[in-house]
Amino acid sequence: MNTRFLDACRGLPVDRTPVWLMRQAGRYLPQYMKVREKCTFLQLCKTPELAAEVTIQPIDILGVDAAILFSDILTPVEPMGLKLDFVPGPVFENPVRSMADVAALRIPEMEEDVPYVLETIRILRRELAGRVPLIGFGGAPFTLACYMVEGKGSKDFAAIKKMMYCAPEVYAALMDKIADMLIAYLKAQITAGAQAIQVFDTWGGIPSPSDYEKYVLPYTTRVIAALGTEVPVIHFVKGAGTMLRSVRKAGGDVLGLDWHVNLGAARDELGPGIAVQGNLDPTVLFGTKPLIEAEVKRVLDENAGRPGHIFNLGHGILPTVPPENAIHMVECVHRLSQQS
């Protein structure tokens, strides 16, 4: 049983730095693409046998120290009453714009509305059989709200910002409802067998630091607090480098760092009592093998042997990365961090 990942989440010493990659089950792997030929992305998320298969692929191929449930942050949003499609980016036919829209949203019954997510977790726990721990996940309230209000990808986030600034009561009602949903959803994942939870706030770095404290932090804090201490919680906010101390207030055991911060400086600023995850620039995997090794070493050196470090990229692995470079990265992390 490989407990490196869970030990590092708790700040305990480990024999080698544990490593996994955000989006490690994905398009850069030919084995994944072969499964994807049979079905759409959404069908893959909703078919437990296939979702479990692609979840396990990177464990075998890369030798990473944790598996992460294959799913999408928007999976539990669809049964709230929004029609989801991927074209290929996510699109909601009926975005949330008014108090009536918020009132019409329902909190899903997890075993009835997203049974495939929970079944995937149960299959994975059986099939992984303790090889590596299984991470469950969800989007943070703000990131989900961005998609639900914008209705699609956005460059300027005009719709959510207009709601936040001009209809703060609608915004608060929506965020509260999303937080309620997430608490039920993530607790159901833990009950089904998830051994850690990552909360992804992909868009949490879009607001200014003062708006983050006002409009984002309270809701994430509520979600993380409700999960208790049964399993470690990783909180990842992309673009949080200029407000690490705010983001830390949300709670959780591990703070995910993107590649815009120096990991050592971030640890100094955060102080003891919280682990960190990250933070290699994902584009480094476009580099040569010696360059990848040097960059892995740089990140490990920045951490300087402090316990409570999980190696990861600073964001998801990119679809055009050669798999051999990801394999090399994992090998370098293990080799260079080995305690003699």
Add this chain to the structure above:
Amino acid sequence: MNTRFLDACRGLPVDRTPVWLMRQAGRYLPQYMKVREKCTFLQLCKTPELAAEVTIQPIDILGVDAAILFSDILTPVEPMGLKLDFVPGPVFENPVRSMADVAALRIPEMEEDVPYVLETIRILRRELAGRVPLIGFGGAPFTLACYMVEGKGSKDFAAIKKMMYCAPEVYAALMDKIADMLIAYLKAQITAGAQAIQVFDTWGGIPSPSDYEKYVLPYTTRVIAALGTEVPVIHFVKGAGTMLRSVRKAGGDVLGLDWHVNLGAARDELGPGIAVQGNLDPTVLFGTKPLIEAEVKRVLDENAGRPGHIFNLGHGILPTVPPENAIHMVECVHRLSQQS
């Protein structure tokens, strides 16, 4: 003669905080759209009378304290030998990928190859007649290289990163050539009458802080140093909040700040001897008038009366902002910063 902007660039005291908006001549103004009906974006950049007309519009409409040349950062790249189109984002038909591609690039003769830029500046100096100073500008070497190598907008910057990491000699040759071009281009703008220069590094925050120091900073530093001290230089790097001290090493009189940093904390970190420009979240202009006033006050309060502050947005004004909100913002800056 309104010298607030130039005085603040030099760190001198001013009667009110000077203010202008990045992209203040643009699509959010119906008066701009009316001019744009007659021609394409590129034709507008290349027609001095029209470019001067839209440059002056926000001076009359918003009451800002500086004019900025209407042009595009890619204007001087086209005569280097790349075919530019806007669809509507910029696209180069023949992106730079090899040492042969770099060798084929030429340094334009500014008066022959981009006469319209210099003529626009000359017209503007006559027509502005000292009402407000005129800012010229260029892209930073790294941002221009991104466009030239990617050939179009990119989400992962795979092509430039592959060149940087796997063909560093090609990357260095390209960056050197771009820096040479920029020095000639920006000096020609100063000779034609530009009273300040802003260097825009839109993509400078994409690399990690350590890669910024290695691959970006040396080239920007060379450009800024070559411009001398005749006119103030503003250096704006989007996403620089986690590496302000690195970015400052590039030189210049003013550091542009995006909205991800607390302006007061940034000034504390930078210390004396450099002015700052920014940094209201551009989406605040989607808010109500009282909210806009409160946010303007917050930014002014963060600066806490220190000399050397030019108020601006943290990035360009968004195309769907109501003009009356931009007018209100400028009015609030002047009223709330007035020295009694």
